[in-house]
Amino acid sequence: MSDYIDKEKFSLLLKEYVEKRDLEVSLGKPMPKIPDSIAQYIMDIVNNTSNRWNFRRYTYRDEMVSDGIFACIKAMKNYNISHEKDNPFGYFSMICWRAFQQRIKKEHAEQAGKESLMTDIDTITYSQQEGENARLDANETIMWYYDN
Numbered sequence: 001m002s003d004y005i006d007k008e009k010f011s012l013l014l015k016e017y018v019e020k021r022d023l024e025v026s027l028g029k030p031m032p033k034i035p036d037s038i039a040q041y042i043m044d045i046v047n048n049t050s051n052r053w054n055f056r057r058y059t060y061r062d063e064m065v066s067d068g069i070f071a072c073i074k075a076m077k078n079y080n081i082s083h084e085k086d087n088p089f090g091y092f093s094m095i096c097w098r099a100f101q102q103r104i105k106k107e108h109a110e111q112a113g114k115e116s117l118m119t120d121i122d123t124i125t126y127s128q129q130e131g132e133n134a135r136l137d138a139n140e141t142i143m144w145y146y147d148n
Contacts, residue, residue, distance in 0.1 A: 004048055005089050010041050014088050018081045034076060042072045042092060049096045064103045071099035118142055 017038060024032055046068040050061055058064065075095045079088070119142065 004044055005041060007087070007089050010038075010088050011086050013038050013041070014079060015081045018079060021077075031077065034073065038076075041088075042069065045089065045092050046072065046096050049093060049100065055100055058104070058107075060103065060107050063107075064100045067099040067103045068096040071095050114145075115142065118145055 013035065017032075017035060021031055024030070046065055049055065049068065050065050055061065055064060072092050072095050075092070079091065
């Protein structure tokens with residue numbers, strides 16, 4: 001499944017980073033910058049997850065990728081190296097997957113809101129110019145929206 005990720009190397013890099021992070025945080029210093037090698041692994045996980053068949057055709061895939069990267073970076077502070085199952089690929093893949101699902105839910109809710117506004121009779125009435133005799137039909141409005 002993850003032939004593009006070297007799990008052992010990724011795990012080793014994360015262990016080194018987490019140990020350094022914990023040491024600096026315990027000394028009262030700010031969290032250190034995430035190394036470029038770890039960031040590249042996260043980018044690979046997010047981009048390859050977005051290319052799966054069930055995420056590929058969304059028009060807002062770029063937003064999904066951005067959300068996935070943000071969620072993985074945010075979850076980096078919670079990564080536990082002493083966990084019995086040392087699988088950083090699975091950890092970050094699941095975080096990315098959930099970020100994608102949240103984006104899809106958010107976009108569907110936004111789309112439903114747009115459709116309800118278009119079919120609302122008061123919105124259609126106010127959208128007409130004064131002196132116009134023609135009345136817009138809700139179905140015509142929806143068809144126009146999908147055509148354009």
